[in-house]
Amino acid sequence: MAKKIFPYLLLVPTFIIIVIFIYYPAFQTFKLSFYKISPFGNRLFFVGFQNFWSLFTSGQYIQSALTTLIFVTVTVIGGLVISLFLALLLNEKVPGIGIFRTLIFAPYAISPAVAGTLWAFLLSPVAGYVSYLFLILFKAQPQWLTTYPLALIAIMIATIWKNLGFNVIFFLAGLQSIPQSYYEAATIDGANSFDRLLRITIPLLSPITFYLIVMNVTFTAFSAFATIDVMTQGGPANTTSTLIYKLYQDGFVNFNTGFASAESVVLILIMAVFTYLYFKFGQKAVFYQ
Amino acid sequence: MWRKILLFSAMAVLASAIFAAPVTIQFWHAMGGTDRIQLLQNLANEFMQQNPDIKVDVQYTGSYTDTMTKMIAAVRAGNPPDLVMIYDIGTQMMIDSGVVIPVQNMIDKDPSFDINTLVPASRGYYTVGGKLYSMPFNSSNPVIFYNKTLFEKAGLDPNNPPTTFEEFIADAKKLTVKDANGNTIQYGFTFGSGEPLAWFFEQFMAVQNALLLNNNNGRDGRATKAVFANDAGLRIFNFFNEMVQNGSAINAGPGWDNARQIFISQRAAMLITSTSDVNMMVKAAQSGNFSLGVMFLPHPSDVPYGGVIVGGASLWMVNTNNTQREEATWKFLKFLESTDAQIQWSTGTGYFPVNKNAIIKLLYEGYYAKNPPYLVTVLQLLMSNVTPATRGGATGAFPQIRTAVDTAFGKMFTKAMTPQQALQWAQDQANQAIANYNSMY
Structure with a gap:
């Protein structure tokens, strides 16, 4: 009997923390999503599903859902393709490769807010280096952060850049675990380098890629918040307002707690469905060695 | 012995509590x-x-x-x-x-x-x-800071800044400088979008002595409707839009900092910002070696000047x-x-x-x-007239109204809406927010 209780006792501290910081707030969020609440919480009215109804009939919410979809798709696919390409280059045995690897990984170590500030500087309409380069090379003055769709593209670039290091490191680890003998055998059989990439490298990288897709979707959907807040604040005209940014605006700028809770619940459901689908169907496409 | 120590320390604590x-x-x-x-x-x-x-x-x-x-x-x-x-x-x-x-x-x-x-x-x-x-x-309040040195270069009188929307637009155009390739190297005017822009909108309404909300801006009773989608509101939307579309003004992006930087680096000749920046601007003009001017907010020429909020x-x-x-x-x-x-x-x-x-x-x-x-x-x-308009609006839905007004400006600047449509859209959003807030009280 004592044997059975002891492990649970060890779990108690963890459990307490999870209950206080995750389950209790999550429960509160579910509860509040059915209420209309005054900013200071002194007025509370039960409204049933009205918050959800207003969400789905609100053009702005649908727009921000679409923005999120476009943003996440382009950022994740673009980010992974670029990362794979860089990882292939960094996998070559050339002198000083360690330095390049470190430099590529560096952006991952800074916070999203700093990344946003950096890019906002670079893209600043009159003082930024990128704007200056565009002026010299293409004789053009794109207004990156205040026009559509450039603002969204700018956020995508910043997010891809920020997550690049993480993806490259994982791809590199994957590449280095592929035995050299496979390539040698393939070369003897007459496969060119493109065949080797397509038939050996990419299939053998699929477990890592699957993991990275899941991680990147989460990153992009949730942690791009700080980057957006610093660079565009969801503008111009909400074209860079993702679901998570809209949630922040409704909850912490407009003080619409009930409405924001409903958004939060929708977000939890989206993530739950996504995770379920991916683990159900995603694994079939993955080739394990 | 212990009891004595305890007693003394208790007394000491009590005494310090009473005297200090x-x-x-x-x-x-x-x-x-x-x-x-x-x-x-x-x-x-x-x-x-x-x-x-x-x-x-x-x-x-x-x-x-x-x-x-x-x-x-x-x-x-x-x-x-x-x-x-x-x-x-x-x-x-x-x-x-x-x-x-x-x-x-x-x-x-x-x-x-x-x-x-x-x-x-x-x-x-x-x-x-x-x-x-x-x-x-x-x-x-918001004021307009201007670069007197650049005014002189453009052939404008630095001691006679524009006072009306029309003069302001004309001067902004004259202050815009382009290089041989047609790229702008100096703008006439710059402003920050986001919350600042929505605030400027409220101020320009007061400048025209126009109300933002009914019930005398929510001062005579709870405001139940936004009332800014009228000629006064439209003049403000057109004012900003005209300069942005003809390239004499640059939208510096959200917040205060970007616009300040553009002005301080002398890439724009006029800046609308808060009076509380005056310290910063005076110092920037000294270190940047230009002469600083401050002007009142301009008003449409056919509308008498009301005041600021x-x-x-x-x-x-x-x-x-x-x-x-x-x-x-x-x-x-x-x-x-x-x-x-x-x-x-x-x-x-x-x-x-x-x-x-x-x-x-x-x-x-x-x-x-x-x-x-x-x-x-x-x-x-x-010098502002004290009227319900210059006393400013009062409603609990104000943060949402600001978000809506800024979004409307964005829709207009990106040509997703005409000024008229954008203004109406902002007012509809504002009314929805006010109704939602008021339903709780």
């Missing part, structure tokens, strides 16, 4: 930057020296929005500060919160404080239903059910409103004094003669 009896009050503010944080701390230190029995715990709690968020969280957790700085548009929300003590209650009890020393515009903004709810502290923030007393702390807080508030404290605060930041005596003293000492930009910022406020 320090009351600690919490003061939360939203004035960022090391200068301003230090300035407020210095004021609190001076107060504590004068009143050794009161300890003021000064805390910088982030931006206006962050401070409001923290205030709400603190109230819900049952542990609010004694004194908190809340932005202009939080006024109705604070009144509805049920946790504040209107400063009018304290003033009525205390003949040593003369309410008539408060600058009328600041007092008017924070008076709702005939009651002064919070103490004006850091009051500001007090912006910035005020100080709210929180009901803590602790008379001792409330009295200490009131004492501290009176200190902050005093002539000397207001002079320190105003000259150290650029916010204008909210105490008439401070303005008079600065004037007599020759401060305004030596620092004309500061004079313009004060004059713009004092």
